[in-house]
Amino acid sequence: MRAYTAYTAKELTEFTRTYKLLIIGLVFLLFGIMSPLAAKFMPELLTSFMPEGMQITIADPTALDSWMQFEKNISQIGLFVIVIVMSGMMAGEYSRGTLVNILTKGLPRRTVILSKFTAAVLLWTGAYLVCFGTAYAYTWFYWRKTVNTPGLTEAAFALWFFGVFLVAVTILGGVLVRTSYGTLLFTGLAVVAQFLLNMIPKVEKYNPIQLAAGGTPLLQGQLEAGSLVKPMIVAGACTVGCVVAACAVFHKKKL
Amino acid sequence: MNILEIEGLKKKFGSHQVLDGLTIHVPEHSVFGFLGKNGAGKTTTMKIVLGLLKADAGEIRVCGERAVYGQTKTNRFIGYLPDVPEFYSYMSAVEYLRLCGRITGMSEKEIRRMSGELLELVGLKGVKKRIGGYSRGMKQRLGIAQALFHEPKLLICDEPTSALDPVGRREVLEIMEQVREKTTVIFSTHVLSDVERICDRVAVLNDGKSVMEGTLEEMKEKHKKDSLLLEFPRKELLKQFVEEPIFQNLLSRAKLEGCQVIIHAKDIEQAEAELIRGLNETRLMPSRLEILEPSLEGLFMEAIQ
Amino acid sequence: MHNVDLFLKYLPVFIPVLIIELVLMLTALIHVLRHPNYRFGNKVVWILVVVFIQIIGPVVYFVFGRGEEE
Numbered sequence: 001m002r003a004y005t006a007y008t009a010k011e012l013t014e015f016t017r018t019y020k021l022l023i024i025g026l027v028f029l030l031f032g033i034m035s036p037l038a039a040k041f042m043p044e045l046l047t048s049f050m051p052e053g054m055q056i057t058i059a060d061p062t063a064l065d066s067w068m069q070f071e072k073n074i075s076q077i078g079l080f081v082i083v084i085v086m087s088g089m090m091a092g093e094y095s096r097g098t099l100v101n102i103l104t105k106g107l108p109r110r111t112v113i114l115s116k117f118t119a120a121v122l123l124w125t126g127a128y129l130v131c132f133g134t135a136y137a138y139t140w141f142y143w144r145k146t147v148n149t150p151g152l153t154e155a156a157f158a159l160w161f162f163g164v165f166l167v168a169v170t171i172l173g174g175v176l177v178r179t180s181y182g183t184l185l186f187t188g189l190a191v192v193a194q195f196l197l198n199m200i201p202k203v204e205k206y207n208p209i210q211l212a213a214g215g216t217p218l219l220q221g222q223l224e225a226g227s228l229v230k231p232m233i234v235a236g237a238c239t240v241g242c243v244v245a246a247c248a249v250f251h252k253k254k255l
Numbered sequence: 256m257n258i259l260e261i262e263g264l265k266k267k268f269g270s271h272q273v274l275d276g277l278t279i280h281v282p283e284h285s286v287f288g289f290l291g292k293n294g295a296g297k298t299t300t301m302k303i304v305l306g307l308l309k310a311d312a313g314e315i316r317v318c319g320e321r322a323v324y325g326q327t328k329t330n331r332f333i334g335y336l337p338d339v340p341e342f343y344s345y346m347s348a349v350e351y352l353r354l355c356g357r358i359t360g361m362s363e364k365e366i367r368r369m370s371g372e373l374l375e376l377v378g379l380k381g382v383k384k385r386i387g388g389y390s391r392g393m394k395q396r397l398g399i400a401q402a403l404f405h406e407p408k409l410l411i412c413d414e415p416t417s418a419l420d421p422v423g424r425r426e427v428l429e430i431m432e433q434v435r436e437k438t439t440v441i442f443s444t445h446v447l448s449d450v451e452r453i454c455d456r457v458a459v460l461n462d463g464k465s466v467m468e469g470t471l472e473e474m475k476e477k478h479k480k481d482s483l484l485l486e487f488p489r490k491e492l493l494k495q496f497v498e499e500p501i502f503q504n505l506l507s508r509a510k511l512e513g514c515q516v517i518i519h520a521k522d523i524e525q526a527e528a529e530l531i532r533g534l535n536e537t538r539l540m541p542s543r544l545e546i547l548e549p550s551l552e553g554l555f556m557e558a559i560q
Numbered sequence: 561m562h563n564v565d566l567f568l569k570y571l572p573v574f575i576p577v578l579i580i581e582l583v584l585m586l587t588a589l590i591h592v593l594r595h596p597n598y599r600f601g602n603k604v605v606w607i608l609v610v611v612f613i614q615i616i617g618p619v620v621y622f623v624f625g626r627g628e629e630e
Contacts, residue, residue, distance in 0.1 A: 006357030010343070017345035019622045022587065027615060030580045037577070041570060084623050097341040101401060104305050104335040106328070107358045180624075255307055 011119030028127040032134025039065035063143040071215035087183040090174025154225040155215040162211035168242035208235035264313035275463030288454035289443040297443035334402030344387030373400040392423030412442035486543035588618035597627040
């Protein structure tokens with residue numbers, strides 16, 4: 001247990017000193033601010049760019065627009081940034097050979113994986129909370145009472161959960177392929193595979209990608225929160241599966 | 256008691272049989288030199304002992320416990336220094352040692368005590384900068400400190416001096432000499448002078464087997480002394496000596512070099528007596544007369560033939 | 561309404577965004593200048609990337625371009 005906390009602390013130190021914490025913190029803070037602002041000022045910007053005389057009617061922005069921007073930004077660029085940063089976690093250790101020393105000290109290989117997963121989830125959760133908190137504050141500032149859009153809690157939680165799942169996939173990829181580009185590719189392919197599977201109606205109900213894609217329809221009231229339960233169970237099982245598989249594969253890896 | 260026992264170790268990489276029934280016993284409190292050409296399988300052996308590589312056959316016991324691939328239980332007895340140790344470049348030496356200590360389950364108090372002691376030993380005390388800015392030699396010395404951190408019974412060093420300049424090499428050897436009182440040291444190398452300087456036992460690895468093993472004295476003893484060195488102050492004297500008929504018998508297997516001549520003989524004492532008698536008769540006075548010790552280099556070359 | 565007027569009107573609101581982008585850019589720029597060994601690319605390329613590609617530029621530099629600490 002002490003080895004686990006020590007190694008997790010090492011991972012967190014690594015995030016701080018290799019600027020990963022800074023980047024992710026600032027990028028997510030930025031999204032937290034930009035999502036409500038984009039919702040608020042987009043209509044005005046659009047009309048100002050319209051050619052003279054052209055008439056379009058744009059509804060007044062609401063808190064719902066703000067949260068839809070949030071879902072869109074995080075599920076696209078936000079998760080991409082997280083995966084990019086996490087793709088180096090295993091690759092760095094492999095390429096520099098830094099684990100040899102640590103493992104010969106008797107640290108179980110399993111602990112390495114569990115610590116890395118814990119640290120990555122902590123970083124993702126922290127970044128997500130910062131982003132959500134900022135977006136919440138700005139949304140409240142502009143729209144006051146309507147800030148708590150129906151389905152907001154469910155949508156926000158589902159997106160966070162999808163992030164955790166993606167982190168687990170990235171860790172498994174890192175153990176398997178040894179390079180950061182390879183890891184990126186691995187996670188990318190996993191996401192593409194989910195998009196493809198979504199085309200099969202029977203699979204769609206269970207597809208983890210619904211957690212990210214379903215946020216917007218959920219906020220718009222086009223989707224029941226209950227329909228995210230199945231994807232969430234599948235994503236949870238896959239997360240556990242990825243971590244267990246990563247441990248098992250790592251046990252057999254030559255360093 | 257033997258701290259490390261390797262029995263019939265075999266390992267094949269592709270079609271290349273790196274280790275072919277290697278057997279080695281390392282007794283407690285020795286500095287054990289593990290010699291061999293580059294690529295003889297020294298690093299492979301060490302990695303198998305540490306459970307980083309899987310052996311094809313054979314058995315390894317560390318302090319009487321079997322070492323198994325993928326498990327790291329026996330590693331609690333072992334401190335390991337890789338040839339080029341790699342650390343987290345964003346940490347300082349103190350932070351890295353603290354991480355090592357926590358991983359091995361030491362108390363915070365113990366960690367502080369050992370860090371102070373070991374950083375002093377390896378001359379890194381008070382160095383605040385991060386490991387990324389260290390020289391090769393500094394990294395190697397930190398490597399020794401981390402390997403000794405959990406007070407291992409066995410310290411395994413893989414070519415600890417080969418990547419270093421002469422200053423760094425001397426520092427590392429000096430540290431290893433100081434450490435021998437506390438722990439058993441195995442170190443692999445192809446630098447013979449390092450072995451002569453600090454090792455008391457040696458094994459020579461060739462073709463995947465141990466071709467020679469024992470204490471340095473034993474090995475030299477076994478390969479009996481058979482050479483006499485004779486040096487004259489001037490070349491003319493040497494010429495005179497060589498032409499003297501009385502010595503022709505001795506000179507049948509001799510080698511001339513500058514003002515020196517090296518005489519080989521089966522019975523060295525008889526040859527020496529004959530030589531001194533002859534020198535006395537001819538009044539040829541050498542400036543030096545010496546029975547040559549067999550050199551480690553000679554033994555090594557002989558062993559790997 | 562004119563674009564410049566619009567920009568000036570909402571400038572205070574966008575100041576936090578600009579500050580964050582500036583902080584990202586400056587930290588990356590300082591790091592590029594202070595640590596002249598990169599995993600690939602050269603100083604000029606990284607300065608251009610960091611200064612002219614908003615957000616993603618500094619992120620890419622820190623994740624892929626930053627060399628080992630020396």
